[in-house]
Amino acid sequence: xxxxxxxxxxxxxxxxxxxxxxxxxxxxxxxxxxxxxxxxxxxxxxxxxxxxxxxxxxxxxxxxxxxxxxxxxxxxxxxxxxxxxxxxxxxxxxxxxxxxxxxxxxxxxxxxxxxxxxxxxxxxxxxxxxxxxxxxxxxxxxxxxxxxxxxxxxxxxxxxxxxxxxxxxxxxxxxxxxxxxxxxxxxxxxxxxxxxxxxxxxxxxxxxxxxxxxxxxxxxxxxxxxxxxxxxxxx
Amino acid sequence: xxxxxxxxxxxxxxxxxxxxxxxxxxxxxxxxxxxxxxxxxxxxxxxxxxxxxxxxxxxxxxxxxxxxxxxxxxxxxxxxxxxxxxxxxxxxxxxxxxxxxxxxxxxxxxxxxxxxxxxxxxxxxxxxxxxxxxxxxxxxxxxxxxxxxxxxxxxxxxxxxxxxxxxxxxxxxxxxxxxxxxxxxxxxxxxxxxxxxxxxxxxxxxxxxxxxxxxxxxxxxxxxxxxxxxxxxxx
Numbered sequence: 001x002x003x004x005x006x007x008x009x010x011x012x013x014x015x016x017x018x019x020x021x022x023x024x025x026x027x028x029x030x031x032x033x034x035x036x037x038x039x040x041x042x043x044x045x046x047x048x049x050x051x052x053x054x055x056x057x058x059x060x061x062x063x064x065x066x067x068x069x070x071x072x073x074x075x076x077x078x079x080x081x082x083x084x085x086x087x088x089x090x091x092x093x094x095x096x097x098x099x100x101x102x103x104x105x106x107x108x109x110x111x112x113x114x115x116x117x118x119x120x121x122x123x124x125x126x127x128x129x130x131x132x133x134x135x136x137x138x139x140x141x142x143x144x145x146x147x148x149x150x151x152x153x154x155x156x157x158x159x160x161x162x163x164x165x166x167x168x169x170x171x172x173x174x175x176x177x178x179x180x181x182x183x184x185x186x187x188x189x190x191x192x193x194x195x196x197x198x199x200x201x202x203x204x205x206x207x208x209x210x211x212x213x214x215x216x217x218x219x220x221x222x223x224x225x226x227x228x229x230x231x232x233x234x235x
Numbered sequence: 236x237x238x239x240x241x242x243x244x245x246x247x248x249x250x251x252x253x254x255x256x257x258x259x260x261x262x263x264x265x266x267x268x269x270x271x272x273x274x275x276x277x278x279x280x281x282x283x284x285x286x287x288x289x290x291x292x293x294x295x296x297x298x299x300x301x302x303x304x305x306x307x308x309x310x311x312x313x314x315x316x317x318x319x320x321x322x323x324x325x326x327x328x329x330x331x332x333x334x335x336x337x338x339x340x341x342x343x344x345x346x347x348x349x350x351x352x353x354x355x356x357x358x359x360x361x362x363x364x365x366x367x368x369x370x371x372x373x374x375x376x377x378x379x380x381x382x383x384x385x386x387x388x389x390x391x392x393x394x395x396x397x398x399x400x401x402x403x404x405x406x407x408x409x410x411x412x413x414x415x416x417x418x419x420x421x422x423x424x425x426x427x428x429x430x431x432x433x434x435x436x437x438x439x440x441x442x443x444x445x446x447x448x449x450x451x452x453x454x455x456x457x458x459x460x461x462x463x464x465x466x467x468x469x470x
Contacts, residue, residue: 018428093269099249149457150409150434152448163407163448167435171406172398174385199385202400213387216464221383225454231466 006132007054007108008043008177012036012060012118013082022125024060024116026222027067030232036222037073038121043114044075046125048192051102054118055093057208068073078102091189097170098186103115109183112136115200116177117222120202123177124217131179134212139181140204143216169211174199184209240346241367243412244288244328247295247353248272248317260459261296261353262302264466271299273356278349281360286337287312289353290328308417313337322432325350325425327367333421344418347371350435351412352457357470359452366414369447374416375413375439378408380404409434410451419444441458445453 012026036054043052045163050073056064058081067073080096082089093115097107107113112135127143134141147168156162158160178200188204197203201211219235221228236368247261263269271289278287291299293316302308317324317333328350332342342348349363362378371377382403391397413435415423423439432438436446454470456463 023327100416114258147408148366148387148459150437151382152409152436152446154405154407163446164434165409165431165433165440166406170389171401172387172389173382174400176386196400198400198403201387202385206401210397213389224383225453234465 004136005108006047006050006114007053007097007107007111007182008050009090009097010036010043010077010115010118011082011086011087011089012056013057013086016153017082019150021159024057027060027063028229030070030121030223030229033071034059035121035232036068036118037067037071037075039118040073040075040077040123042121043124043128046128053080053093053101054078055080055082055089057082062078063068073117076102076122076140085193086205087189087193090200094182094189098184107182108188109186109226110124111182111183112179113182113185114177114179115185119221119223120176120220121232122217123175123220126221127175127217130214131177134214135179137183138186138210140179140201140209141212141214141222143175144213145175145216145218145220147173148172172213174201174221175193175222178202182185200202203235238344239286239371240296241282241349241415242288242332242342242346243285243349243351244290244325244332245274245278245312245351245353246321246324248290248292248321248324256337259292262295262298263458263464265356265458265464268306269302270363270467271353272302272306272310273442274351274353275310276364277356277358277360278351281363287325288315288331288336288358289313289326290315290324291315292317297391300326312335312442320428321434322424322428322438329417329420329424329428331419341415344416346417347413347414348417348420348445349414350420354458355411355455356458356467357452358410358455362410362449362452362455363412365449366412369449370414370416373445374412374419375436375444375448376447377413377434377436377447378410378455379454380451380455381411382408384407404410407448409456410455 100106151168387401
């Protein structure tokens with residue numbers, strides 16, 4: 001494990017439309033700081049030698065750089081422009097690694113890469129470590145948590161009464177970092193885009209490669225609504 | 236609608252084992268008061284004329300009565316003893332209504348009954364009203380919220396790598412109050428107990444009766460862990 005180079009791609013594609021605010025959600029303040037900074041700091045404190053690639057829409061980069069100066073933000077990271085969808089954003093980040101960012105040396109296909117949502121600042125270091133370990137062993141890993149509520153499946157499109165209870169213990173809620181052997185992830189992202197690609201694991205699965213589930217931490221919420229933001233303040 | 240008698244059965248069966256604490260979770264303090272009191276107050280303020288049945292394990296009733304005196308808790312409610320499982324607890328509450336509690340008058344089979352988790356103090360009045368309306372019309376209704384995270388289905392028992400992404404927009408997380416025409420719920424609970432009965436809707440569905448989904452409010456969380464309790468403090 002020690003010898004394997006590790007990277008993290010932090011994806012911050014949010015346009016903020018869901019927050020009822022003009023500020024993209026990754027820049028909203030939690031504990032007095034833009035939450036994207038908390039996310040980058042969390043990965044930096046996990047392993048300060050691990051290069052961090054931040055994928056950010058081009059239109060937000062000037063604003064981000066201003067924020068970094070304002071907050072005297074010192075965590076080293078490389079900025080890569082985002083794409084049309086999350087798929088394209090991750091692919092851009094991956095391409096940057098393969099092209100030799102951040103240090104001029106193209107990343108080895110044997111190295112490991114964690115792809116993480118910029119709006120999940122609270123993943124635990126234990127979970128990050130467990131994802132890297134499982135990806136080292138199996139090639140692809142992601143953190144999941146149990147479904148606490150009863151789950152129903154809707155069987156018609158009209159949202160009517162055709163629906164049924166499904167056994168919740170057979171389901172898991174998926175978090176990030178989704179973590180992979182770089183060569184595998186490169187092959188996955190060489191596939192043409194499909195709307196079925198809801199996360200990185202689904203892209204890798206389309207290659208026929210299985211994904212190992214790792215136990216996540218429940219505080220690792222994705223901050224996408226004002227409600228989440230209020231919860232984040234106490235975490 | 237106005238003419239139809241409405242009842243609420245509040246189920247507080249929790250033994251508190253999951254909280255890492257000896258206090259059953261329904262008695263833990265949120266905003267300085269046992270959260271079961273918040274739940275009862277919420278239904279009382281929705282409709283102060285609606286009788287409330289509280290189903291509570293027999294072993295906790297003396298403690299609860301002491302809490303009510305201590306906190307000068309004035310919301311009228313009728314206490315019914317809980318059973319072995321949630322199914323048996325709800326059935327006991329239902330039986331009490333049919334036997335003429337709280338006012339000596341057996342409840343009409345045409346009346347409506349909302350069955351609600353004691354540890355969900357934050358259901359909105361709009362959601363309670365919408366559940367009663369849909370149950371009035373369709374016989375059975377429950378509130379649901381969308382699944383925000385990616386969802387995976389685990390296909391083997393060992394928790395290994397046989398799992399797959401499922402389209403989250405086809406699933407809903409189920410909350411309470413699950414609300415029914417009393418005659419329908421009585422018929423449902425006359426069935427023998429099955430482990431497949433994870434909530435009231437699944438009991439009604441076993442009769443072949445469909446359940447209408449109503450849009451829930453996201454703050455209506457079920458408080459079952461110290462994390463939930465911390466979230467509850469800010470809601």
